[in-house]
Amino acid sequence: MTIVSGIVGCVTDERLQDDGYVAYGVTVDLVILTIRAEQLCVLLVRRGLAPFAGALALPGGFVRLDETLVEAARRELAEETGLLLPEPPPQGSAWPGVHLEQLAAYGAIDRDPRARILTIAFLALAPDLPEPRSGTDAAAAEFVPVAALTGLGGLGGLAFDHAEILADGLERARAKLEYTALATAFCPAEFTVAELRRVYEIVWGAPLDARNFHRKVTGTPGFLEPVGHSTARDGGRPAALYRRGAAEILHPAMRRARAAGP
Amino acid sequence: MTIVSGIVGCVTDERLQDDGYVAYGVTVDLVILTIRAEQLCVLLVRRGLAPFAGALALPGGFVRLDETLVEAARRELAEETGLLLPEPPPQGSAWPGVHLEQLAAYGAIDRDPRARILTIAFLALAPDLPEPRSGTDAAAAEFVPVAALTGLGGLGGLAFDHAEILADGLERARAKLEYTALATAFCPAEFTVAELRRVYEIVWGAPLDARNFHRKVTGTPGFLEPVGHSTARDGGRPAALYRRGAAEILHPAMRRARAAGP
């Protein structure tokens, strides 16, 4: 049992000893979702260092002593995607265009073979981003279609417990589309109703009726704000452009298709 | 900058130095809610040690190296309430009668004046429990009506950032009553529809129509399973007894009164 010499932890209060204080490493890991080429994609890095060298993993890194968890997540997001987010708003979850929220903490004993390391996972939703630039500790970062991972029967092949984290992040995103206006985080500043509907269809993996969807989103006050007009991006009749409204939650909720309907 | 001598952390991999590894203290804190005497109550301890000696705080403690986060939360729950929970089921969130789930991680830099300490908060919902026994590090533990705390304008007076954690836990509990069958966690094994309705009314702080509530819960398949009959616990016509059903989520959701309805 040795303490690594480069440790930076600062513990000056001897009373901590009495409480059973032990030291942990703490990281943040990010589930960064976006939609590219009609597919839900997650940003993954190929690890250059052991453990799991060569395997795909969620981007992340250690939390510094002078930053909070959200700040660490924001820094990692910037490092991996080049996205420079403005100062965090009071509630820490509503940047224009990009959504960032805490997902959960993961603390299985052997989740990292090196030491007892805890990770706080964050979920980020973003519109189509420029090609990610290689981060410092990541050999390469790329957006991978989620379908290409789940096809192998349960997200196998990811480093650490990142398969579980990714599964939780996907479920959180899918669930939140139901009762929040979060789907707009996948869209650019101005978008059409059809583009928003494609977001739902891609994330949920099920088709939605265009007429009922249009009625729902335009009929919910505060969800969408009309702007001007759009060129026919898809060849048909031009569609009205909207900007995301002030509403954060949807009442009543949008409903995805039930598994076994009565 | 000194390292506390009693540290137990085990870090043997020198590669960690290159990644910016720093050591944190990690605790779990519990928001344990129950209903006593028609009031929503939270278990609080009065701290005997500095910092915040004498102040009220959520029960919690450091996570040991040989236990996961959920196990630490389960141990603290047992220490503070005397509740001995059976082995955790696969999903870790459905003990008979008691509900335990992770709430969030809190990592503000100065949340603990002694050192950089991270806490993972858990939310526990339980039926009326026996008087809590004094834990090891807690001078005294007692159930405090939530209304008595919020009356002072925002949960003031709790140690650390426990006011924020408690507020998040309350909001989580209130929200989850809407779309899950979680309210039964506040009830004993067998209960009447009216007792379940009282749970909703107490947690949400608003009255519900008894007829519509009855139609809703008995009409949702899998929510309740009938048993036999009950004595009139409340003086009126005897009510049928139910046991919690297999359904975990409610579709459509129960709805609490909106703030400003259209």
Add this chain to the structure above:
DNA sequence: GCCCCTTATCGTCATTTCGACGAGATCAAC
């Protein structure tokens, strides 16, 4: 210009759910 194809938007209609409430059922207490 004109037909055809594509997509957007509006409307219709039966079904389900919700909120508000009436009314009978069944106990204890007096």
Add this chain to the structure above:
DNA sequence: GTTGATCTCGTCGAAATGACGATAAGGGGC
């Protein structure tokens, strides 16, 4: 038996949903 409480079943209109028809408004080929 009457009163008073609570449980439980029903009714009715408003709102939301799901399925789908119908029209509006562009582009492309000829």
